[in-house]
Each structure stands twice: as structure tokens, then as C-alpha cells.
Amino acid sequence: MDVSLIIPTYNEKDNIHPLVERIHRAMGSLGIAYEIWFVDDSTDDTVAVLRDLERADPAVHVFHREHERGLASAVVRGFERAKGRFLVVMDADLQHPPELLPAIYERLSSGIDVVIPSRFVEGGSDGGLGPMRKLISWTARIIGQLALHRLRKISDCTSGFFGLRRDVIEGVELNPIGWKILIEVLVKGHYRSVHEIAYEFLARDFGESKMSLKEQWNYFRHLVRLVSQSPKDRRFFLFCLIGLSGVVVNETVLTILWYGLHLRDTVASVVASCVAMLNNYIWNDRVTWRSESSGRGWGRKLPVFVGISLVGVAMTTLVMRFCERFGVPVPIGQALGIVVSTVWSYWMNSRVTWRNIERESRQEGIVVTRESVQEALVRAKTGV
Numbered sequence: 557m558d559v560s561l562i563i564p565t566y567n568e569k570d571n572i573h574p575l576v577e578r579i580h581r582a583m584g585s586l587g588i589a590y591e592i593w594f595v596d597d598s599t600d601d602t603v604a605v606l607r608d609l610e611r612a613d614p615a616v617h618v619f620h621r622e623h624e625r626g627l628a629s630a631v632v633r634g635f636e637r638a639k640g641r642f643l644v645v646m647d648a649d650l651q652h653p654p655e656l657l658p659a660i661y662e663r664l665s666s667g668i669d670v671v672i673p674s675r676f677v678e679g680g681s682d683g684g685l686g687p688m689r690k691l692i693s694w695t696a697r698i699i700g701q702l703a704l705h706r707l708r709k710i711s712d713c714t715s716g717f718f719g720l721r722r723d724v725i726e727g728v729e730l731n732p733i734g735w736k737i738l739i740e741v742l743v744k745g746h747y748r749s750v751h752e753i754a755y756e757f758l759a760r761d762f763g764e765s766k767m768s769l770k771e772q773w774n775y776f777r778h779l780v781r782l783v784s785q786s787p788k789d790r791r792f793f794l795f796c797l798i799g800l801s802g803v804v805v806n807e808t809v810l811t812i813l814w815y816g817l818h819l820r821d822t823v824a825s826v827v828a829s830c831v832a833m834l835n836n837y838i839w840n841d842r843v844t845w846r847s848e849s850s851g852r853g854w855g856r857k858l859p860v861f862v863g864i865s866l867v868g869v870a871m872t873t874l875v876m877r878f879c880e881r882f883g884v885p886v887p888i889g890q891a892l893g894i895v896v897s898t899v900w901s902y903w904m905n906s907r908v909t910w911r912n913i914e915r916e917s918r919q920e921g922i923v924v925t926r927e928s929v930q931e932a933l934v935r936a937k938t939g940v
């Protein structure tokens with residue numbers, strides 16, 4: 557089997573026949589073996605339409621679920637049943653044009669690991685969404701890209717339309733929450749190359765969208781889980797948490813020295829800051845950038861860390877003073893300064909203090925390429 561198409565369905569009865577017709581028309585010209593897996597959770601008579609089709613069309617298979625629901629898990633069940641060398645996921649509502657399938661197949665068979673039709677590459681569009689959905693979708697993508705480094709170069713990382721070689725997910729435990737199976741695949745999968753093809757996301761003719769506020773919340777939970785499972789992506793959050801712990805240590809030591817031991821305020825303040833810096837260094841060395849060399853090499857790492865932290869303190873004050881000149885209240889300027897210095901000191905620590913660990917994790921070498929829809933269609937027709 558060359559290609560398995562996996563199509564999740566939830567109450568899509570009017571879309572099934574036009575979809576399957578257009579898939580056959582597009583795929584028929586390729587002369588390859590393909591199957592279509594519908595994973596259906598419908599509560600209307602979509603399943604009856606699918607069962608009739610399954611009997612009449614040997615390429616069509618239906619898996620109807622009674623005890624599980626959700627788009628992403630439906631796709632995982634489809635992956636488990638599919639026999640193809642290449643797996644392609646698409647929606648049933650014709651917002652994903654089946655005419656793009658030959659181009660996706662062509663790219664996968666030329667050796668690309670993951671192919672993503674994209675609404676955001678030149679020539680693409682997400683015109684099938686209303687302005688509110690566009691804004692929500694944009695925000696969701698940006699948050700995802702900030703949180704997970706593997707999504708950063710991918711323009712349409714929340715797409716429900718994509719193809720991959722089976723080995724990308726072989727042996728990978730996919731355990732998505734909610735809808736966005738592609739982010740799970742991109743974060744956990746084994747791949748070296750991603751190719752994006754521009755396409756136009758059209759409006760629905762039949763049925764209605766099942767996207768809801770609950771799914772937005774699930775997306776957020778999904779991101780949190782993926783970040784917590786990804787050593788590289790969780791570092792920044794750990795760094796911030798440890799920074800907060802440093803504030804608590806600082807205040808506690810200051811209180812003990814000043815109220816308890818009656819040291820001079822300046823002495824108490826300097827000692828408290830030094831203890832807090834040491835606290836932060838140890839936790840960052842043992843947790844944030846944990847490695848076999850944790851605990852060793854502190855003669856180099858600790859002074860560098862302290863130097864970066866001191867520059868961070870100076871930066872906070874500079875930003876606050878700069879904001880003050882434009883009439884920004886001091887506490888807000890200080891907060892901005894803290895954000896700037898946190899980002900800066902994280903960046904410096906990952907590139908200087910704990911550079912060996914970052915170097916190892918940067919060697920992923922994933923290559924992302926793009927093409928416009930015209931190029932893809934010409935290639936599909938001419939085979940070049």
C-alpha cells in the first residue's frame with residue numbers, strides 16, 4: 557500500500573460523496589495503491605453513508621467509535637489501522653482540496669519526511685475562516701511557536717492537512733489532547749525534512765465547524781504537556797521558576813540577617829543577593845541544564861553566571877529609567893526591565909554558561925522548504 561488517507565468525521569454526511577469522488581479523481585492519475593480510512597464519531601447518519609460506501613468501494617474503510625471522541629485521537633486510531641508507506645491526514649469537509657494530494661505524494665516519494673499544505677506560504681490563504689477565527693488561530697499558532705522550538709519554522713503548525721512517511725511516527729507514543737495532532741507529530745516525530753505547499757483553505761459548503769472554546773482550552777493543555785515532556789522547551793520555564801525561587805530566598809535571607817542578626821542593611825542586602833544567586837546557579841545547573849557534567853566545572857560556570865546576572869540587574873534598571881522618560885510608571889518600567897533581563901540572561905546562559913548542552917540539542921538539523929501552489933501543481937502534472 558502506497559498511501560493511506562486518514563479522514564476524521566463528525567456529522568459530515570453531505571460531504572462524504574463529493575469528497576471521495578474528488579479523491580479518486582485526484583489520486584487515480586497516479587497509478588498507485590491507496591486506501592481511505594474514515595474514523596467516525598458521528599451522532600447523525602454519517603455512519604450509514606460511510607458503511608454504504610465501504611460496501612461499494614474497496615478503497616474505503618470505516619472505523620466507527622462509540623467510546624472515544626476527539627479529532628486528534630481519531631487520527632491516531634487511523635494511523636494504527638493504516639497500511640500505507642505514506643500517511644496523509646485531511647478534513648472531510650472539503651476545506652482541504654483533494655487536488656493537492658498528488659503534489660503531497662510526489663514530495664513524500666521524493667524523500668521528504670513531512671509535507672504540510674500551508675495557508676501561510678505565498679499564494680496560500682485562510683479565506684475559509686471568519687475574522688474572529690483567524691485571530692484566534694493566529695494567536696494559537698504564535699503561542700505554540702513560542703513554546704515549542706520545533707514549531708518555530710513551520711508556518712502552518714496547526715494544520716489539519718498533512719502527509720508523512722510512516723517511519724516519522726514509528727515507535728513514537730502519540731498521546732494528543734484535543735484537536736491538533738500535527739503539533740504532537742512535529743514535536744515527537746523522527747524527521748529531518750519538512751516541506752510546505754501553499755494552498756487556499758476554502759469555506760465549507762455543507763455542515764458546520766465543530767471548533768469550540770473547549771477545544772481552544774484543550775490546545776493550551778496540549779501545549780503545556782508537550783513543553784513539560786520536551787527537555788529543550790521546558791528550560792526557559794524552569795529558568796523563570798528558579799528565578800522566582802531566587803526572589804523568595806533573597807527575601808528570606810535578608811529578613812533573617814536584618815531582623816534576626818541585626819546586620820547593617822547594605823550588608824544584609826548584598827549577602828542575601830549572593831545567596832540567591834548561588835541558589836539560582838545550583839538549581840539551573842542541576843535542573844534546567846541538567847547533564848552528566850552537572851555539579852562539575854563550577855569554577856568557570858559560576859563566575860560567568862554571576863556576571864550575566866549582574867548585567868541583568870543593570871539592564872532592568874536601564875529599561876526602567878528609559879521607560880520613565882516616556883512617562884511609564886516606575887513599577888511597570890521595572891516589570892518590563894525584568895522581562896527583558898530574564899530573556900537576555902536566559903539567552904546568554906544557554907549560549908555561554910551551559911553552551912555544551914545547548915550545542916548538543918541544536919544539532920537536530922531539520923530542514924524546512926516551501927513552494928507556492930502553482931509550482932506544486934505544475935510539478936504534479938509534469939513530474940519534474
Ligand SMILES: Nc1nc2c(ncn2[C@@H]2O[C@H](COP(=O)(O)OP(=O)(O)O)[C@@H](O)[C@H]2O)c(=O)[nH]1
Nearest residue numbers: 564565566595597626627630647648765766767
Ligand atoms: N472523528 C472525529 N472527527 C471530528 C471530531 N471533531 C471534528 N471532526 C472532524 O474534523 C474535521 C475538522 O473539523 P471542522 O469542524 O471542520 O473544524 P474547522 O475546519 O477547524 O472549523 C472535520 O472533518 C470534522 O468532521 C471528532 O470529535 N471526532
Ligand SMILES: [Mg+2]
Nearest residue numbers: 647649651765
Ligand atoms: Mg473544517
